[in-house]
Amino acid sequence: MSDFKTLLSIKKFVSPHFTKAKAKDTITTGAKKMSKEKVDCILVYKGKALEGIVTESDIIRKVIAEEHSAKKMILETIMTPQIIYIDADESLFEAKKIMEKGNVRHLVVKENEEVIGTISASDLMGNL
Numbered sequence: 001m002s003d004f005k006t007l008l009s010i011k012k013f014v015s016p017h018f019t020k021a022k023a024k025d026t027i028t029t030g031a032k033k034m035s036k037e038k039v040d041c042i043l044v045y046k047g048k049a050l051e052g053i054v055t056e057s058d059i060i061r062k063v064i065a066e067e068h069s070a071k072k073m074i075l076e077t078i079m080t081p082q083i084i085y086i087d088a089d090e091s092l093f094e095a096k097k098i099m100e101k102g103n104v105r106h107l108v109v110k111e112n113e114e115v116i117g118t119i120s121a122s123d124l125m126g127n128l
Contacts, residue, residue: 010095011088013124014109014117018043023051027063027070027078030054041106041118044079050115052079055106085110086119096124 019037021030023046030042034056044052054075062078063070084102086095088111095107105121 008092009088010086010090010092010109010119011111011116013092014088014119015039015123016117018115018118020045021054021075022046023074023076023079025075027054027059027068027073027075030075031059031070039118040120040122042075043108043115043118044075046076050083050108052076052081053083053106053108054079057105080104083108087111088116092124095119099124 017037017039019033019039019042021033021042021044023044030044034040034042041053041055043050044054052075058078058080059070062068063073084098084104084107086098086107086109088109098107099105099121107119108115109117109119
């Protein structure tokens with residue numbers, strides 16, 4: 001089982017290309033970064049501390065659908081502060097279980113307590 005877990009470990013499929021923003025950046029700034037980097041989530045930092053995550057869905061549901069101004073709102077107001085992490089050595093199957101249990105579509109991947117990337121439900125669908 002250990003070899004199977006290694007074969008399908010998150011580390012082999014994690015997107016090391018992730019975008020960061022400051023908690024006080026506007027939604028517009030965050031969305032532009034996401035668009036430029038072609039990612040569907042952004043990690044929100046206060047100083048060096050990861051404080052939350054904002055996804056495309058958050059922007060649609062919490063800003064656009066509510067008819068707020070993306071130029072006036074800051075990322076901190078719509079971010080999800082309860083970040084769900086997964087260790088890089090865990091399997092794709094474990095990632096799927098964690099996403100289902102937490103009702104989330106993105107996990108932040110850590111290796112030795114350092115963020116090395118993100119993995120999304122769509123990433124998993126392409127690899128399971």
